[in-house]
Amino acid sequence: MLTLLVGSYNKPGVSGLKGYLFDQITGKVHPLDGFDVHVNNPSFFTFEKKDNLLFCVSEMNVDDSSVFRLKCDKNFLSFDPIDIQQLGLTGSPCYVSACKNYVVTANYGGGNVDFITLDKDNNLSNRITIYQGKATGSDEKRQNAPHIHCVVISPNEKRLFICDFSDDSIVYVDIEKIVSGDNVTYRHRVGGLIRLPAGTGPRHLVFDAKSLHAYVLGELSGDVTVFDVSEQKDLIPKQTINADKVHERASADIHLSPDGKFLYASNRRQNDGIAIFKVKADDGTLETVGYQTTGRHPRSFVITPNGLFVLVACRDDNAVEVYKRDTQTGLLELIDKIKDVNNPVCVKFAPSQT
Numbered sequence: 001m002l003t004l005l006v007g008s009y010n011k012p013g014v015s016g017l018k019g020y021l022f023d024q025i026t027g028k029v030h031p032l033d034g035f036d037v038h039v040n041n042p043s044f045f046t047f048e049k050k051d052n053l054l055f056c057v058s059e060m061n062v063d064d065s066s067v068f069r070l071k072c073d074k075n076f077l078s079f080d081p082i083d084i085q086q087l088g089l090t091g092s093p094c095y096v097s098a099c100k101n102y103v104v105t106a107n108y109g110g111g112n113v114d115f116i117t118l119d120k121d122n123n124l125s126n127r128i129t130i131y132q133g134k135a136t137g138s139d140e141k142r143q144n145a146p147h148i149h150c151v152v153i154s155p156n157e158k159r160l161f162i163c164d165f166s167d168d169s170i171v172y173v174d175i176e177k178i179v180s181g182d183n184v185t186y187r188h189r190v191g192g193l194i195r196l197p198a199g200t201g202p203r204h205l206v207f208d209a210k211s212l213h214a215y216v217l218g219e220l221s222g223d224v225t226v227f228d229v230s231e232q233k234d235l236i237p238k239q240t241i242n243a244d245k246v247h248e249r250a251s252a253d254i255h256l257s258p259d260g261k262f263l264y265a266s267n268r269r270q271n272d273g274i275a276i277f278k279v280k281a282d283d284g285t286l287e288t289v290g291y292q293t294t295g296r297h298p299r300s301f302v303i304t305p306n307g308l309f310v311l312v313a314c315r316d317d318n319a320v321e322v323y324k325r326d327t328q329t330g331l332l333e334l335i336d337k338i339k340d341v342n343n344p345v346c347v348k349f350a351p352s353q354t
Contacts (some may be wrong), residue, residue, distance in 0.1 A: 076350030111146025
């Protein structure tokens with residue numbers, strides 16, 4: 001059984017994080033008894049397996065945005081309310097990544113990236129802004145202010161890759177130039193920049209398992225850009241393929257199947273659903289193979305470690321949909337729904353302890 005967590009835009013007094021047990025053989029879902037964590041608008045979270053930690057952003061306004069650190073039990077089935085720690089951020093955080101002794105957040109409203117060190121007891125310690133986005137995009141309504149949508153730690157843990165939504169760029173920062181011993185030093189655009197076509201609005205980025213290719217989903221363009229990853233871990237663009245055939249300019253999430261043979265990208269607002277691509281084994285490029293319509297506003301989705309199921313957070317239907325996945329064709333079939341979730345926007349499985 002896997003521990004499934006669902007984050008939502010919650011109402012006052014309602015738990016923002018819900019827990020479930022998920023059977024990745026049968027696809028059955030069971031509520032996690034006694035699970036009760038109150039965080040306001042936990043729109044994104046990530047796990048740190050070694051020390052059983054959960055880092056969760058609270059996507060609020062500039063004055064009360066924060067990141068939480070929650071200590072979990074060894075199976076990620078419960079949390080210690082005494083050990084919940086909160087640190088203020090700089091405006092509407094929507095993404096968080098964690099690695100070793102630091103945490104990084106992408107702040108949509110603040111249009112920047114915060115780098116937070118952890119002390120020897122894993123307490124959130126120093127926070128500093130390492131990158132400030134720009135608003136140079138061509139969309140006068142959507143890109144009229146700086147917005148950062150995600151920050152991903154490279155597989156070799158040496159770089160941060162930042163999706164600068166309003167600048168139509170991917171910025172990379174060398175981590176060793178940020179951290180020197182225990183001291184954090186401010187850097188602005190250290191590393192380099194990859195320019196994307198005007199109006200792309202890069203939202204999320206994912207690397208393949210061998211770090212040979214990277215895939216970036218443009219929220220505004222609906223395009224997936226395929227990159228080769230060089231030996232120096234630079235990104236070299238090689239293909240652009242569309243995931244949003246109705247051009248609604250609201251693409252959301254992107255994931256590779258565990259075997260790396262298929263890529264999925266979600267779209268919202270019209271023709272809500274998930275575009276399905278086959279990954280060519282020889283060069284990592286994509287071929288469209290299908291489209292699965294879903295509930296309304298599929299902002300986030302997750303694939304089980306064995307690749308048999310896909311769970312989709314449908315925000316405007318207040319439900320998480322469960323799809324059976326054909327591992328040979330990549331196509332999906334709806335088999336169940338979790339209906340007791342208010343405005344779900346993030347779904348993730350806790351790391352397995354076996």
